[in-house]
Amino acid sequence: MSAAGDRLQDTARKAALALPYVCHGYPFTPKLDVYKVAGKVFLIVTDDPDEQIITVKCEPEHARALERGYASITPGRYLHKRHWISLGPGPGVTEELVIDAVEHSYDLVINGPPRSERPPRAPGPAATAR
Helix, strand or coil: CCCCHHHHHHHHHHHHHCCCCEEEECCCCCCEEEEEECCEEEEEEECCCCCCCEEEECCHHHHHHHHHHCCCEEECCCCCCCCEEEECCCCCCCHHHHHHHHHHHHHHHHHCCCHHHCCCCCCCHHHHCC
């Protein structure tokens, strides 16, 4: 059974709030319910009846496999398309899949390396144009 948009979002919210040390709020806009752990975003629930999606962090290879397998899973909206996916209601998008996606995203964020241990980012075009 496929998870309809409102059920998909409710399932994601409940799954996120069941995890330790999670907080949420609307830091960007009133239509984006943002869930964080250790100050880092792992779930965004879009509070828009015309766009009932959730966006979660995902390993790039796994993300591409999910996108190929489900028509309503797309590269992440609002965030880096390589590391985030958006799930909408559709065939095969079950409550179990939503819970797994939220928990996987949480694990990636909470177990990721601290900023001080990440490799430096290459300067963007604006930095090299100076």
